[in-house]
Amino acid sequence: MAVEPFDAVQLIGAKRDGGSLTTPQIQWLVDAYTRGYVADSQMSALAMAILLNGMSRQEIRDLTMAMVASGERLDFSGLDKPTADKHSTGGVGDKITLPLMPLVACFGVAVPQLSGRGLGHTGGTLDKLESIPGWRASLSNDEVFAQLAGPVGGVICAAGAGLAPADKKLYALRDTTGTVEAIPLIASSIMSKKIAEGTGVLVLDVKFGSGAFMKDFAKARELAQTMVELGTDAGVATSALLTDMNVPLGLTIGNANEVRESVEVLAGGGPADVLELTVALAREMLSLAGQPDADVEAALTDGRAMDRWRAFVTAQGGDPDAALPEPRETHTVVAPSSGVLTRQEALPFGIAAWRLGAGRARQEDPVVHAAGIELHAKPGDTVTAGQPLFTLAADDAARFERALEALDGAWEIGEASAHTPSPLVVERVTQ
Ligand code: URA
Secondary structure, eight states, X not given: OOOOSSOHHHHHHHHHTTOXXXXXXHHHHHHHHHTTSSOHHHXXXXXHHHHHHOOOHHHHHHHXXXXXXXXXXXXXXXXXXOBEXXXXXXXXXXXXXXXXXXXXXXXXXXXXXEEOOOBTTBOOHHHHHTTSTTOOOOOOHXXXXXXXXXXXXXXXXXXXXXXOHHHHHHHHHHHTXXXXXXXXXXXXXXXXXXXXXXXXXXXXXXEESTTSSBOSHHHHHHHHHXXXXXXXXXXXXXXXEEEEOSSOSSSEEESHHHHHHHHHHHTTOSOHHHHHHHHHHHHHHHHHTTOTTOOHHHHHHSSHHHHHHHHHHHHTTOOTTSOOOOOSEXXXXXXXXXXXXXXXXXXXXXXXXXXXXXXXXXXXOOOOTTOEEEESOOTTOEEOTTOEEEEEEESSGGGHHXXXXXXXXXXXXXXXXXXXOOOSEEEEEOO
């Protein structure tokens, strides 16, 4: 049996006492944990010590690169065009990947968007796209490469199990040991997958507010800075936009309804906030890819982005003209009084959509594609008594009661003076 060069208990003790780990120690730790030599109990103690005492920039970089090295690393250097990807830290009604990928691909920049499924109140891009009859999330690496090289020029598909397997194991452990919230661990988890994915440009949409992973703006900024540094150090041109997630994005929360709204944006319409964020992220990706003057709006209004979308859906087995699933039951809540909608909290709306069946509680659960919420008014809108405020949709009317419970106190109608508009894109973070 090979002799192990380090001892997990010593490394845990070093982090517990506020010390730092060396590059070989971190490389060994990640490798030994992935192959099962370091036990879950030891890794969870270490994760808690990291949560409490932090990590230096060098340690975070070592952890990230050790997790990249635990699996395969895709290589798109054989493509005759640049690659750019976007990662969002997740929010309520966040369907931006759907219009963004075809929009950026119109400019000859390949978009390898390897995505995940939703868990809890935040939705998953693949769940949304699977509302489209026939659409297929699983592609082989060869299929991904061919789709990027060909006329579609972009792909949205499931990240293969071969990318950063150490992160997969560690993330599942953190989920059950109260150690998800450590910035060094979140940053290394996200960035190990993105670096392994092989993109040349990465734009991060780091959200803050009630519906976001990071409720606090200062923490979201720290996470953004850490991830931008990690990407840059690994040779990926990386920047981040800090965006407000106190209010749901757009007018739909769910799966099929979010696809419908994304198609509206691709047709040159759609809600103002979804359009604004799509355009801001596309500009950022194209700018880092060497096209700072790309006329992004023109590609939405002249049909180019829509043509790409249709080609993308078709290439992955879907029918862009097929009817999307419709809910069996709906329940509309109306305004009890006239005034201005002053508050619409993202988190309770996300939880309500989840309880309606749009999200899942366990990774293996199915989602109900037609379930979700349609908003008829947004904060700042004037409403009159009796006017519909939002509609819940589900396959079973029995789900409405718990969804409505989540929404109790989540919105408010008041005086116009009680509403202060806030910007959606608050700050840009670069190295
Ligand atoms: N998403 C990830 O991929 N990893 C984390 O640690 C948190 C969010």
